[in-house]
Every structure is written in C-alpha cells, then in structure tokens.
Amino acid sequence: MEDFYYGRLHPNELIKPNDPEFQKINQKITESMQILKEHFSEEDFKQVEKLFDLLIDSNSLQSSLSFIQGYKIGALMMVEVFNGDSI
DSSP states (O other): OHHHHTTOOOHHHHOOOOOHHHHHHHHHHHHHHHHHHHHSOHHHHHHHHHHHHHHHHHHHHHHHHHHHHHHHHHHHHHHHHHHTOOO
16 A cells, blocks of 8 residues: 555556467567568668557557556445445
8 A cells, every 4th residue: 555655556567478379479579570670771660669669658558548447447346335236
C-alpha cells in the first residue's frame, strides 16, 4: 500500500511473459527489423522506428485503459458482493 501511495507501483514492470508464443513473436519482430534495417536507407529505417515507437505508445495506452477498466469492474463487483446484491 505504501508503494501505491507514493506512486511506486508499476504493475506493467512486474509482468515477465514466459509464454513461448510471446517469445516467438518478439523474435520474429527482431528478425523483421533487422531485415528492414539492411534493406532501407538510414532515413527510411528511422521512419520505421518512429512508427514502431508510436505503436508501442498506442499499445501502452490501450493496456493502461484496459487495466483501469478491469480495476473498475472488479471494484464494482466487490461493492456488489459486500452489499449483498446479486449480479
């Protein structure tokens, strides 16, 4: 609770995916980026990197919004449970 209070709680940093599919996809991304780097000019590849950065930002925001929505749903369920309401 203290970490939460002081803003030191970062759930996304606690996730360490062990899913082989996740690792396989990341390996394919790395390989694809290397191929693009070899075939594109330096300036074109910088544009690809900017695009990936934007995609990462977008995915991060989506994950954050999903987490918040899930937390709210969970909190509402807890209220209903403690109030004895049926779902």
